[in-house]
Amino acid sequence: MKKLLNTPEGLVDDALRGFAAAHPDLVTVHFEPRHIVRADAPVRGKVGLVSGGGSGHEPLHGGFVGRGMLDAACPGAIFTSPTPDQILAATRAVDGGAGVLQIVKNYTGDVLNFEMAAELAGAEGIEVAAVITDDDVAVQDSLYTAGRRGVGVTVLVEKICGAAAEGGRALDEVAAIGRRVNGQGRSMGLALTPCVVPQAGRPTFELADDEMEIGIGIHGEPGRRRAKLGTAAEIAELLATPILDDLPFRAGDEVLAFVNGMGGTPLIELYVIYHELARICAGRGLRIVRNLIGPYITALEMAGCSITLLRLDDELIRLWDAPVETAALRWGS
Amino acid sequence: MKKLLNTPEGLVDDALRGFAAAHPDLVTVHFEPRHIVRADAPVRGKVGLVSGGGSGHEPLHGGFVGRGMLDAACPGAIFTSPTPDQILAATRAVDGGAGVLQIVKNYTGDVLNFEMAAELAGAEGIEVAAVITDDDVAVQDSLYTAGRRGVGVTVLVEKICGAAAEGGRALDEVAAIGRRVNGQGRSMGLALTPCVVPQAGRPTFELADDEMEIGIGIHGEPGRRRAKLGTAAEIAELLATPILDDLPFRAGDEVLAFVNGMGGTPLIELYVIYHELARICAGRGLRIVRNLIGPYITALEMAGCSITLLRLDDELIRLWDAPVETAALRWGS
Numbered sequence: 082m083k084k085l086l087n088t089p090e091g092l093v094d095d096a097l098r099g100f101a102a103a104h105p106d107l108v109t110v111h112f113e114p115r116h117i118v119r120a121d122a123p124v125r126g127k128v129g130l131v132s133g134g135g136s137g138h139e140p141l142h143g144g145f146v147g148r149g150m151l152d153a154a155c156p157g158a159i160f161t162s163p164t165p166d167q168i169l170a171a172t173r174a175v176d177g178g179a180g181v182l183q184i185v186k187n188y189t190g191d192v193l194n195f196e197m198a199a200e201l202a203g204a205e206g207i208e209v210a211a212v213i214t215d216d217d218v219a220v221q222d223s224l225y226t227a228g229r230r231g232v233g234v235t236v237l238v239e240k241i242c243g244a245a246a247e248g249g250r251a252l253d254e255v256a257a258i259g260r261r262v263n264g265q266g267r268s269m270g271l272a273l274t275p276c277v278v279p280q281a282g283r284p285t286f287e288l289a290d291d292e293m294e295i296g297i298g299i300h301g302e303p304g305r306r307r308a309k310l311g312t313a314a315e316i317a318e319l320l321a322t323p324i325l326d327d328l329p330f331r332a333g334d335e336v337l338a339f340v341n342g343m344g345g346t347p348l349i350e351l352y353v354i355y356h357e358l359a360r361i362c363a364g365r366g367l368r369i370v371r372n373l374i375g376p377y378i379t380a381l382e383m384a385g386c387s388i389t390l391l392r393l394d395d396e397l398i399r400l401w402d403a404p405v406e407t408a409a410l411r412w413g414s
Numbered sequence: 415m416k417k418l419l420n421t422p423e424g425l426v427d428d429a430l431r432g433f434a435a436a437h438p439d440l441v442t443v444h445f446e447p448r449h450i451v452r453a454d455a456p457v458r459g460k461v462g463l464v465s466g467g468g469s470g471h472e473p474l475h476g477g478f479v480g481r482g483m484l485d486a487a488c489p490g491a492i493f494t495s496p497t498p499d500q501i502l503a504a505t506r507a508v509d510g511g512a513g514v515l516q517i518v519k520n521y522t523g524d525v526l527n528f529e530m531a532a533e534l535a536g537a538e539g540i541e542v543a544a545v546i547t548d549d550d551v552a553v554q555d556s557l558y559t560a561g562r563r564g565v566g567v568t569v570l571v572e573k574i575c576g577a578a579a580e581g582g583r584a585l586d587e588v589a590a591i592g593r594r595v596n597g598q599g600r601s602m603g604l605a606l607t608p609c610v611v612p613q614a615g616r617p618t619f620e621l622a623d624d625e626m627e628i629g630i631g632i633h634g635e636p637g638r639r640r641a642k643l644g645t646a647a648e649i650a651e652l653l654a655t656p657i658l659d660d661l662p663f664r665a666g667d668e669v670l671a672f673v674n675g676m677g678g679t680p681l682i683e684l685y686v687i688y689h690e691l692a693r694i695c696a697g698r699g700l701r702i703v704r705n706l707i708g709p710y711i712t713a714l715e716m717a718g719c720s721i722t723l724l725r726l727d728d729e730l731i732r733l734w735d736a737p738v739e740t741a742a743l744r745w746g747s
Contacts, residue, residue, distance in 0.1 A: 083607060083626075083717060084606075084683055085606070085683035085684070085686055085718075086646050086683060087646045088645075092682065092686065093682075095646065096682045097685075099684075099688035099689030099707075102688065102692045136682065137682065139682045139685070290416070313418050314420055344681075345717070346678075347470075347712055347714055347715050348472040348473055348712070349425065349426075349429045349470065350419060351418070352432035352436070353419055353420070353425065356428050356431040357432075359432070359435045369435075376681070381680055381682070382679065382717065384678070384715065411745050412744050412745075414746070
C-alpha cells in the first residue's frame with residue numbers, strides 16, 4: 082500500500098485538518114461529530130443543503146461546501162456511511178428557518194442514517210426533505226445498495242440545488258429540482274485498477290494486467306463484467322451506450338456531459354474520453370451544451386473514469402451557470 | 415500499461431481534440447503546428463504570454479490558457495519539448511503589439527527551442543522576452559537540465575504574470591515580476607510510483623513496494639535518493655526542509671503554499687500533506703496566506719506530490735487574487 086498518510090486510522094481526520102487549514106474563508110470543520118459547515122452558516126431564510134457519505138471520494142462532498150452549493154457535508158470513515166449524529170449536527174448547524182434538504186447517494190447505510198437524522202431533526206422542529214440519487218445504470222442492486230447506486234449525478238444535483246437554494250427557492254421546490262436532475266441524469270463507470278482501503282491494506286478486487294471492470298462502483302463494487310482492456314473509443318462506447326439507451330436520451334436533447342476521473346487517472350486521459358464521448362453524442366444528435374471534466378467523485382486512487390449525461394432545460398442551465406464558490410468548484414462573481 | 419487511450423501515437427492529439435471540444439469559449443486549438451490560443455487572441459495592446467513544454471503534465475500548460483493567465487500554450491509530444499515552429503506560430507497568434515513573454519521551464523530542449531523561436535519572431539519585428547523557471551531544489555543538473563529544473567513555480571508565474579499582463583503592464587515589467595516570482599519560489603517533489611510513457615510502454619524507473627524517490631523530476635528523472643516509504647509527516651518534512659533552507663524562508667514571511675498532485679495521487683492524500691506542511695510552516699514562523707492544492711503540474715499517472723512555497727508581497731498577493739478564467743483555474747468575476 083503506497084499512500085501519503087500517517088496512519089490508516091488517522092487519514093480522514095488528518096485530511097480534514099488540512100482542509101480546515103486551507104479553506105477557513107469557505108468552511109468550518111467540526112470533529113465531534115465530524116461535519117464540514119459553510120463558514121457563514123446558517124444563512125437566514127435559505128434552505129440548507131446537507132450531504133455526506135463515506136470518505137475516499139474527495140472532493141465529494143466537503144469540496145462542494147460553500148456559497149451556491151452545499152451548506153454542510155458529513156464525511157464518514159473511508160467508504161463508510163456517516164452516522165445519524167453527524168448528520169443531525171450538520172442539520173442543526175445549517176437550519177436557517179427555511180428547512181433542510183438532504184442529498185443522499187443511494188447506498189443502504191447512507192439512506193438509513195440520513196432518514197434517522199431527519200426524524201431526529203423533525204422532532205426538534207426542523208423541516209427536512211431528501212433527494213436520493215440513483216443514477217448508475219450499471220447494475221440493479223449491488224454490494225451496498227438496493228436499487229441503483231448514486232454516483233456522478235450527485236455532483237450535479239448538489240450544484241444545481243445549491244443554486245436554487247441560493248436563489249431563495251422553497252424547500253419543496255429545491256427538492257423537486259433535485260429529483261428532476263436525478264431523473265434526467267444517468268451514469269456508468271469503469272476501472273482499470275482497484276483501490277486500497279487503508280485500514281484493509283489490500284486491493285478491493287483483483288484485475289489482470291490486460292483487464293478492465295465495466296460498470297464498477299465507487300467502492301470497487303462489482304460491475305457488469307470484465308473485459309480485455311479496450312481503446313478509449315471502445316471504452317467510451319461501452320459506457321455511453323447503456324446511459325443513452327436507458328433514459329433514453331433523444332436526438333435534439335441538450336445535455337451536460339461529465340467525464341469524471343476515479344482518482345488515479347490523469348487529466349490527459351479524461352480529455353481523450355471526452356473527445357470520444359462528444360463524437361458519440363454528436364452521432365446520436367445530442368448537443369453537449371455544458372461539460373465538467375476532472376476528478377470530482379473518486380474512489381481513492383482507483384484508475385478509471387465514469388461518464389454522466391444530464392438532460393438540460395433552460396432552468397437547469399441557468400442554475401448550473403449560477404455563481405459557485407467552493408474548494409473544488411468555483412466560478413461566477 | 416493501463417491507460418484510457420486509443421493509440422500511444424495519437425494520445426496528445428486526441429486529448430487536444432477533447433480539449434478543443436470542451437472549451438471553445440476559452441481557447442482555439444491548432445494542430446499544424448500544435449498550439450492552443452486564447453479564444454480572443456490577440457488582445458490589442460496587451461503583452462502576450464506564451465508557454466509550453468512536453469505533454470503529460472496536464473493541466474499545465476493548456477489548462478491555463480484564458481483571461482488572466484496564458485495567451486497560448488505549445489504542447490510537445492509526451493515529455494518532449496515543443497518545436498520552434500509551434501512556439502513561433504503561438505507567438506504570432508498572440509502578439510497584440512505590446513510584445514510577447516515566454517514562460518519556459520528550465521529543460522535544455524525547451525530553453526533552446528524557445529530561444530530559437532524568439533529569434534525568428536524578433537526577425538519579424540515581434541519583441542520577445544523570456545522568464546526561465548528553475549525552482550526545483552532537489553538537484554543541480556539532471557537528465558534533461560543544466561542547472562535546476564523548472565517545476566511547480568511555473569504555475570504560479572503563469573498566474574501572476576497573466577494578471578500583470580491583463581492589468582496592462584509593459585513587457586519588461588511583466589518579465590521582471592515573473593523573475594521575482596521564480597526567485598522567491600522553491601519546490602521539491604516525491605514519487606511513490608513511476609509513470610509509463612505510452613510510446614515506451616514501460617515504467618520510467620523501478621521502485622520497490624516499500625520505497626519512495628525523494629526529489630523526483632516531473633519526467634521521472636532521478637531525485638536525491640531513495641528511502642523507505644515514510645509517513646506523511648516525514649514526507650512533508652523531507653520536502654519542506656530543503657525548500658525552506660534554500661531561499662531561505664524566514665520567520666514572518668508570508669507565503670503561498672502549493673501542494674501539487676503528480677497525477678495518480680488522490681486529493682485526500684494531498685490534504686494530509688497540506689496539514690503537515692501547515693504545521694511545519696507555523697513551526698518556522700511562516701504565515702501561509704494563500705494556497706493551491708490539487709494536480710496542476712503532473713507526470714502522467716505518477717503517484718506522489720510536490721510542494722512549492724512562494725514568498726509573497728502585497729503586489730504578488732493582489733496579482734494572485736486577480737480574476738482568472740481558464741479550464742483549470744477559475745475565480746473572480
